[in-house]
Amino acid sequence: MPLVIGVVGLGGLGEGLAKVLLAGGAEVIGVDSDLDVLARVHHRLSGPQLSLATELADLKRADLVIEALPEDFLTKETVLRQLVEQCAPGTVFLTTTSTLPVAKLAIASGAPDRVVGLRYSIPPPYGQHAGLITTAMAAPEAIHLARRAVRLAGTEIVSLAGRPAEAATALLYACMNRTIALADAGYATVEDLDTAMKLGCGLRFGPLHLLDLIGLDTVRATLTTLHEITGSDSYLPSPLLDRMVERGHLGRKTGKGFHRYDDRGEIVPPPQAPAGNGEPREIRKAGVVGAGLMGRGIAEVLVVAGIPTTLIARTADKAEQAADRIRSSLTRLVHKGRMSEQDRQDVLARLTVATGYDTLADADIVIEAVAEDMDVKRPVLQGVDAVLKPGAIIATTTSSLSVTDCATATSRPADVIGLHFFNPAPVMKLVEIVRTEHTADDVHATAHALVKWLRKTAVDCADRVGFIVNHVLFPYLNDAIRMLDRTDVTVEEIDTAIVTAFHHPMGPFTLLDTIGLDVSLAILETLCAASETSEPAPAEELRRLVAAGHLGTKTGSGFRLANKGK
Numbered sequence: 001m002p003l004v005i006g007v008v009g010l011g012g013l014g015e016g017l018a019k020v021l022l023a024g025g026a027e028v029i030g031v032d033s034d035l036d037v038l039a040r041v042h043h044r045l046s047g048p049q050l051s052l053a054t055e056l057a058d059l060k061r062a063d064l065v066i067e068a069l070p071e072d073f074l075t076k077e078t079v080l081r082q083l084v085e086q087c088a089p090g091t092v093f094l095t096t097t098s099t100l101p102v103a104k105l106a107i108a109s110g111a112p113d114r115v116v117g118l119r120y121s122i123p124p125p126y127g128q129h130a131g132l133i134t135t136a137m138a139a140p141e142a143i144h145l146a147r148r149a150v151r152l153a154g155t156e157i158v159s160l161a162g163r164p165a166e167a168a169t170a171l172l173y174a175c176m177n178r179t180i181a182l183a184d185a186g187y188a189t190v191e192d193l194d195t196a197m198k199l200g201c202g203l204r205f206g207p208l209h210l211l212d213l214i215g216l217d218t219v220r221a222t223l224t225t226l227h228e229i230t231g232s233d234s235y236l237p238s239p240l241l242d243r244m245v246e247r248g249h250l251g252r253k254t255g256k257g258f259h260r261y262d263d264r265g266e267i268v269p270p271p272q273a274p275a276g277n278g279e280p281r282e283i284r285k286a287g288v289v290g291a292g293l294m295g296r297g298i299a300e301v302l303v304v305a306g307i308p309t310t311l312i313a314r315t316a317d318k319a320e321q322a323a324d325r326i327r328s329s330l331t332r333l334v335h336k337g338r339m340s341e342q343d344r345q346d347v348l349a350r351l352t353v354a355t356g357y358d359t360l361a362d363a364d365i366v367i368e369a370v371a372e373d374m375d376v377k378r379p380v381l382q383g384v385d386a387v388l389k390p391g392a393i394i395a396t397t398t399s400s401l402s403v404t405d406c407a408t409a410t411s412r413p414a415d416v417i418g419l420h421f422f423n424p425a426p427v428m429k430l431v432e433i434v435r436t437e438h439t440a441d442d443v444h445a446t447a448h449a450l451v452k453w454l455r456k457t458a459v460d461c462a463d464r465v466g467f468i469v470n471h472v473l474f475p476y477l478n479d480a481i482r483m484l485d486r487t488d489v490t491v492e493e494i495d496t497a498i499v500t501a502f503h504h505p506m507g508p509f510t511l512l513d514t515i516g517l518d519v520s521l522a523i524l525e526t527l528c529a530a531s532e533t534s535e536p537a538p539a540e541e542l543r544r545l546v547a548a549g550h551l552g553t554k555t556g557s558g559f560r561l562a563n564k565g566k
Contacts, residue, residue: 001047002025002026002027003027003063003064003148003149004026004061004062004063004064004307005021005026005027005029005066005149005152006029006030006031006064006065006066006087007021007028007030007031007058007065007066007068008031008056008059008066008068008079009030009031009032009067009068010030010031010032010037010052011037011068011070011215011217011218011250011252012212012213012215012218012250012253013068013096013124013218013262013317014032014066014068015040015041015045015253016029016123016124016126017066017068017124018041018045019044019124019185019383020125020153020154020155021127021153022047022049022050022151024152024153025048025049025156026152027049027051028049028050028051029051029052029053029058029059030050030052030053031055031056031058031059032052032054034149037253038052041479042256045267056079056082057086057419059087060087060088061087061088062088062091063092063145064091064094064146065083065087065091065092065150066093066094066096066118067080067083067094067096067496068096069440070215070221071097071098071218071222072221073104074106076097076100080093080095080108080109080115081108084110084114085110087544091117092146092536093109093111093115093116094115094146095116095117095118095163096117096118096120097221098119098121098165098166098169098222099226100204100225101170101364101539102115102133102135103135103136103137106135106137107137112138113138114138114142115135115137115142116133116134116135116142116146117133117134117135118130118131118132118146119133119165120155121165121168121502122205122210122214122501123214123215124153124154126205127264127306127503128155128157129155129156129157129158129501130156130157130158131158131165132150132157140216142207148295148487155328157498159492159500160495162536163487163488163489163493164307164493164496165497165501167351167489167493167494167497168494168497169501170226170235170483171476171494172207172476172480172498172502173219173223173226173235174235174476174479175472175475175476176207176210176211176219177235177237177238178216178234178472178475178476179193179197179208179240179472180211181240182468182472183208183258184238184239184240185424186283187461187462187464187468188459189460190258191270192459192460192461193207193210193429193468194205194208194209195457196430196432196459196467196468197468197469199430200422200428200430200432200468201473201505203505203506204503207472208267209257209258209259210268211251211258212251212252212257212258213252215252215253216241216245216249216250216257217245217250219241220245222239224237225386227473232480251267267482276535277442278441278442278444278446278454279378279442279443279445280442280445280448281364281393281443281514283307283365283449283450284308284363284364285307285308285309285360285362285363285364286307286308286309286363286364286367287309287360287365287367287384288302288366288367289312289366289368289369289370289384289475290313290368290369290370290380291311291314291321292370292371294369294423295322295369295419296311296322296325296326297421297423298367298397298425299311299326300326300332300425301349301421301456303326303347303351304330304347305316305455307350307354307453308352310348310352310359310360310363311323311352311353311354311417312353312354312355312357312360312400313353313355314355315355316355319353319355320353322353323351323353326348326351327348329426330344330347331344355385357386357387361389364391364392364393365392365393365446365450366384366393366394366395367395368381368397369386369397369421372398372400374406377396377398377401377409378409381396381406381409381416382410384410385411385412386537388412392415393415393417393443394412394416394417395416395417395418395419396417396419397419397420397421398418398422399467399470399523400465400467400522400526400527401465401526401547402463403435403436403463404417404436404438404463406418407436407439411438413436414438414469415443417433417434417436417443418433418434418436418467419430419431419432419434420433420467422469427487429455429456429457430456430459430469431454431456431457431458432458432459432467432468433459433460433461434463435447435460436456436463458537464530465526465527465530466526466530470523470527472525474520474536476508477508477511477512478524478538478542480509481541481559482508482539483537484541491559492560493508494508494509495507495508495510498547509558509560511561512559513552513553513558513559514553515552516552517545517550517551517552517558517559518546518549518551520542522541524538525538545559
């Protein structure tokens with residue numbers, strides 16, 4: 001006989017659980033007091049093994065009941081007590097919670113021996129990992145049945161319980177809250193915000209899409225709880241989040257959230273808007289100033305795309321070294337079978353290296369990729385401006401300086417735009433396009449056309465320090481460091497929880513070490529200096545590690561020892 005499993009609360013998590021349990025062969029009884037919710041679930045999941053009801057009394061046949069209600073202790077306590085009263089004496093109860101203490105809920109239910117916690121960070125079927133949280137009061141048979149139900153749902157039981165999972169949730173929910181604030185300010189579109197974070201950080205879901213999957217009401221309730229516990233404004237729900245919840249726009253489960261969803265719960269793409277009002281200018285030749293990692297990476301991308309490019313370095317030796325690095329990179333592509341030897345030779349024929357700006361006179365666009373220091377960039381921009389022909393575009397790759405300041409350093413601010421490539425440029429698909437109040441429409445359109453030509457993805461953002469990715473990412477990394485001071489969780493526990501629970505490619509401390517602690521500190525100081533509230537002020541632990549020369553992977557030690565200390 002199949003297990004009979006009740007699901008109370010058919011929001012994002014409850015609906016997802018019902019779907020995967022049905023797929024696993026269980027009989028599911030879904031209960032929700034909202035008739036519109038029941039109609040939606042019936043439309044999406046109808047089948048002979050599913051029955052829907054509005055009363056808890058309909059769960060009397062259930063072997064196990066999963067409570068999937070919002071993150072509110074009183075609500076969960078009330079429903080758990082009612083379930084204990086109305087269900088059969090042997091029924092086991094799973095309570096879903098991301099921040100509330102399971103032991104306290106178990107005691108409040110009146111049947112602590114039959115209550116087990118279930119923690120999904122991302123609701124199924126999108127999330128395939130969950131933590132099973134047992135208490136000393138839970139009976140072995142209750143734990144056994146809970147494990148059986150979770151396996152039936154196709155979910156892998158992982159260690160997501162306790163403080164590491166709570167820390168991971170707090171970090172990511174603050175990150176989502178920060179992204180909502182950008183959307184509320186009209187800084188970038190919802191689609192561009194999600195695309196930027198997905199491609200810039202290698203995430204499976206953009207933060208606003210993830211928020212829709214979890215449920216805006218669930219996230220707001222959790223943020224409110226975290227704000228009450230910590231007093232930190234990072235957890236004070238954004239006014240936009242409050243407004244959307246009040247309007248009933250709760251995410252995927254209601255069909256409206258930050259994105260819109262069709263009857264099957266799939267995102268409905270918004271109408272495709274034109275990239276700009278102007279006609280793109282013709283690009284036949286390009287230049288890149290800067291022979292470091294970013295400069296030579298961009299030059300490689302340009303010549304591979306078929307654009308003859310001149311790379312400018314400070315000295316002849318540096319120019320030749322950059323050319324050698326590009327040759328080596330292309331040779332690796334040949335060895336991997338991604339490029340033929342003839343194609344490699346054709347690509348290299350389009351590359352010129354030089355030391356003087358005069359070689360850029362016939363370029364249609366020049367991309368500046370020198371150090372993140374306005375005292376360094378200004379003379380470079382002015383030198384390029386002096387030799388370029390009328391109508392040529394100057395792009396700056398700055399990630400933390402004002403594009404407007406870069407533009408006004410030249411005699412042609414209408415021809416200046418920000419093109420923030422991500423490292424390594426040949427691999428990373430994202431480019432943040434930053435236009436200023438001076439940027440001409442056809443320059444903006446040209447930037448979009450060029451990024452498309454390079455087979456990359458462009459997102460538009462206004463000219464502010466940090467743009468999208470750095471503005472959201474580095475406060476999150478800083479929060480992770482500060483959390484070490486507030487809790488007893490370790491670097492490794494937080495990294496593991498973020499990777500396991502939220503499908504991130506790496507945890508915050510591994511990412512900090514990879515970026516470089518000195519680089520991270522410099523970006524945080526720039527963000528802090530530009531903020532009216534002087535936040536995010538770099539964590540003191542970060543300053544101390546940098547001062548001591550522990551800069552991450554490049555020095556062998558940072559928050560972790562490289563290669564486990566070997």
